Amino acid sequence: MSHIDDKARGTGNDIAGKTKQAVGAVTDNENLEAEGKGQEAKGDAQKALGNAKQAVGNALDKAGDAIKGSGR
Numbered sequence: 001m002s003h004i005d006d007k008a009r010g011t012g013n014d015i016a017g018k019t020k021q022a023v024g025a026v027t028d029n030e031n032l033e034a035e036g037k038g039q040e041a042k043g044d045a046q047k048a049l050g051n052a053k054q055a056v057g058n059a060l061d062k063a064g065d066a067i068k069g070s071g072r
Contacts, residue, residue: 003053010046013039 001009017040024032 003050006046006050010043010050013043017043
């Protein structure tokens with residue numbers, strides 16, 4: 001999965017989790033609130049993974065550019 005996919009899925013889970021927490025709070029449903037917190041945490045982790053993949057990709061691109069530049 002690409003870093004863009006990870007970030008998009010993470011954002012989706014983050015939003016869904018926050019929504020579940022809000023609905024759980026309004027309806028006094030502690031289970032739904034807890035499920036929402038878990039889903040939000042999953043979303044945060046997915047976004048962090050996407051950011052890490054992007055950082056690694058950027059570093060590899062820079063390293064490749066440096067290698068190409070040193071061979072001239």
